Amino acid sequence: MDFIAILSIFVLACFVGYFVVWAVTPALHTPLMAVTNAISSVIIVGALIAAAAAGIGAGSGVAKALGLLAVVLASINIFGGFAVTARMLAMYKKKERPVAKG
Amino acid sequence: MHELTVSPWASLAYLVAGVCFILALRGLSSPASSQRGNRFGIIGMTIAVVTTLVTHVPTVQHLLVSDTGPTIAVRTIDWVTVVEILAAIGVGAAIGLITARRIAMTAMPQLVAAFHSLVGLAAVLVGVAAYLNPQAFGISDLVIPLIGQPFAVIHPVSRIELGLGVAIGAITFSGSVIAFLKLNGNMGGKPIMLPGRHVINIALLAGILGLIAYFVTDQSAWIFWTITGLSFVIGFLLIVPIGGADMPVVVSMLNSYSGWAAAAMGFTLHNSAMIITGALVGSSGAILSYIMCRAMNRSFISVIAGGFGTSDAGAGSGGSAVDRPWKRGSAEDAAFLMSQAEQVIIVPGYGMAVAQAQHVLREMGDKLKAEGVRVKYAIHPVAGRMPGHMNVLLAEANVPYDDVFELEDINSEFAQTDVAFVIGANDVTNPAAKTDKSSPIYGMPVLDVEKAKTVLFIKRSMGGVGYAGVDNDLFYRDNTMMLLADAKKMVEDIVKALD
Numbered sequence: 001m002d003f004i005a006i007l008s009i010f011v012l013a014c015f016v017g018y019f020v021v022w023a024v025t026p027a028l029h030t031p032l033m034a035v036t037n038a039i040s041s042v043i044i045v046g047a048l049i050a051a052a053a054a055g056i057g058a059g060s061g062v063a064k065a066l067g068l069l070a071v072v073l074a075s076i077n078i079f080g081g082f083a084v085t086a087r088m089l090a091m092y093k094k095k096e097r098p099v100a101k102g
Numbered sequence: 103m104h105e106l107t108v109s110p111w112a113s114l115a116y117l118v119a120g121v122c123f124i125l126a127l128r129g130l131s132s133p134a135s136s137q138r139g140n141r142f143g144i145i146g147m148t149i150a151v152v153t154t155l156v157t158h159v160p161t162v163q164h165l166l167v168s169d170t171g172p173t174i175a176v177r178t179i180d181w182v183t184v185v186e187i188l189a190a191i192g193v194g195a196a197i198g199l200i201t202a203r204r205i206a207m208t209a210m211p212q213l214v215a216a217f218h219s220l221v222g223l224a225a226v227l228v229g230v231a232a233y234l235n236p237q238a239f240g241i242s243d244l245v246i247p248l249i250g251q252p253f254a255v256i257h258p259v260s261r262i263e264l265g266l267g268v269a270i271g272a273i274t275f276s277g278s279v280i281a282f283l284k285l286n287g288n289m290g291g292k293p294i295m296l297p298g299r300h301v302i303n304i305a306l307l308a309g310i311l312g313l314i315a316y317f318v319t320d321q322s323a324w325i326f327w328t329i330t331g332l333s334f335v336i337g338f339l340l341i342v343p344i345g346g347a348d349m350p351v352v353v354s355m356l357n358s359y360s361g362w363a364a365a366a367m368g369f370t371l372h373n374s375a376m377i378i379t380g381a382l383v384g385s386s387g388a389i390l391s392y393i394m395c396r397a398m399n400r401s402f403i404s405v406i407a408g409g410f411g412t413s414d415a416g417a418g419s420g421g422s423a424v425d426r427p428w429k430r431g432s433a434e435d436a437a438f439l440m441s442q443a444e445q446v447i448i449v450p451g452y453g454m455a456v457a458q459a460q461h462v463l464r465e466m467g468d469k470l471k472a473e474g475v476r477v478k479y480a481i482h483p484v485a486g487r488m489p490g491h492m493n494v495l496l497a498e499a500n501v502p503y504d505d506v507f508e509l510e511d512i513n514s515e516f517a518q519t520d521v522a523f524v525i526g527a528n529d530v531t532n533p534a535a536k537t538d539k540s541s542p543i544y545g546m547p548v549l550d551v552e553k554a555k556t557v558l559f560i561k562r563s564m565g566g567v568g569y570a571g572v573d574n575d576l577f578y579r580d581n582t583m584m585l586l587a588d589a590k591k592m593v594e595d596i597v598k599a600l601d
Contacts, residue, residue, distance in 0.1 A: 013378040017385030023131045026508050029490030036383040037217045039123045040364045042376050043224050045154045050231035051187050052160040053238030063235035068190045070227035073220045075194020083202035085140050092133040095502035
């Protein structure tokens with residue numbers, strides 16, 4: 001992909017983000033932060049590439065170690081973020097209404 | 103030359119992951135669809151991780167020496183690395199899941215800050231790894247000189263992306279660590295003011311940007327490390343002067359930064375899932391910051407500049423206020439007034455979270471409902487320490503979400519309400535925001551609690567003032583009854599009195 005193609009994805013995604021986030025109900029702003037935090041850990045993709053890279057060049061051993069550490073950090077976020085979001089969302093309950101209303 | 107090629111199906115998979123993340127946020131438009139949204143997020147992340155694992159299987163090179171033919175090099179799967187990676191994921195998963203299960207809902211703001219710091223640090227580590235081993239990321243050309251070792255020359259565009267990614271990641275990390283320490287109470291919530299901090303910050307920012315520009319022409323290590331180091335410092339300096347109640351803005355802002363860091367790394371790796379996610383998270387945090395600033399009637403710049411609540415600007419209305427007459431009520435009075443009411447609106451604030459009073463508050467609400475009283479909850483956007491903080495705590499206490507209303511939806515109802523019950527909130531109920539032009543909170547949208555027939559205001563003592571350092575006129579109004587006690591203790595007493 002060339003730079004302009006990537007930039008297009010980025011700019012369009014910013015607009016999508018703008019409209020999607022405004023549609024989020026304020027009551028769910030805390031879960032929104034927790035879930036955005038979990039998905040921003042998609043940075044794990046970069047960490048996995050670094051950890052899996054074959055060693056050529058002087059810095060590659062260090063790069064691999066840093067990659068593995070980044071995998072740990074991103075995994076904490078991914079599992080922790082989605083789990084805590086799920087825990088919060090499970091608490092939001094609708095009012096229990098009587099079956100038939102007079 | 104060795105350009106990393108990404109197979110078309112891998113690109114497609116990353117795109118699908120990106121779309122899943124959009125659907126994850128889309129699901130949060132209502133509590134009913136939110137859990138499905140979270141599952142979309144998990145699916146998207148699984149797709150992204152599996153795709154990367156499959157396309158980047160670690161390999162080792164073996165030389166096959168045979169007597170007859172030429173020596174051939176074969177690559178086989180490097181199982182040691184595979185195990186290391188899976189172990190790293192396992193360790194992270196264990197820590198993450200245990201933390202998520204154990205954390206108290208009142209501690210959610212500091213947990214989110216801690217999580218942001220991890221994203222920031224991970225971005226820095228990935229950036230450093232990409233700088234040290236650019237060939238693995240396909241962002242460099244290998245130059246083989248006539249004499250000496252071959253070396254990698256990083257593409258100029260990639261250098262900018264790398265510089266920005268590492269800088270934003272480092273700012274996110276150190277800023278989030280400070281935010282965490284403040285929210286967790288390890289560090290005082292009071293703003294810490296350095297002399298000349300604006301000049302220092304602007305100089306640092308200019309230095310970082312200048313170095314990133316210079317990095318394009320020279321990929322020396324010292325430039326890269328200086329960018330990283332200065333960014334850690336500026337993240338620290340940016341958050342230190344910001345006070346406790348501005349934390350909703352700070353947490354949202356750091357949320358935004360963590361997204362931009364992921365996006366910058368996505369540019370480096372030409373990865374659509376990372377770019378889409380980064381843009382989503384970046385705009386999400388930015389919008390939340392905007393909503394929080396609007397709810398405080400303050401500009402983003404003034405929040406970032408910090409130091410709110412330390413000036414004497416509130417003296418105008420506060421001066422002799424301590425001597426003014428006010429009425430004190432007991433738990434029995436409160437219970438009587440509320441049980442006779444047709445409608446009660448409860449206004450929770452950060453104090454409710456501190457006192458952990460949400461469960462007993464719900465019990466009080468249930469008792470009142472049993473007596474035929476309509477009970478509603480009114481939430482100001484900046485109540486608490488992060489956006490939506492009060493909603494989560496009420497949900498935790500089993501308050502149905504359709505009893506909980508936002509400021510603009512309920513504000514007109516106070517005039518027809520018998521009792522407004524303020525627990526742990528202060529500045530967001532101050533009528534001075536509407537009338538007193540000299541007040542530092544003038545112009546901030548507030549809940550019109552004073553329009554209710556009676557206001558019951560729980561407060562620890564008459565001495566303290568709200569975060570903004572402003573005295574609250576509400577305390578001295580004829581229709582206000584002060585309930586002086588710990589929030590939880592007082593509500594417990596009211597529940598007893600209601601029996």
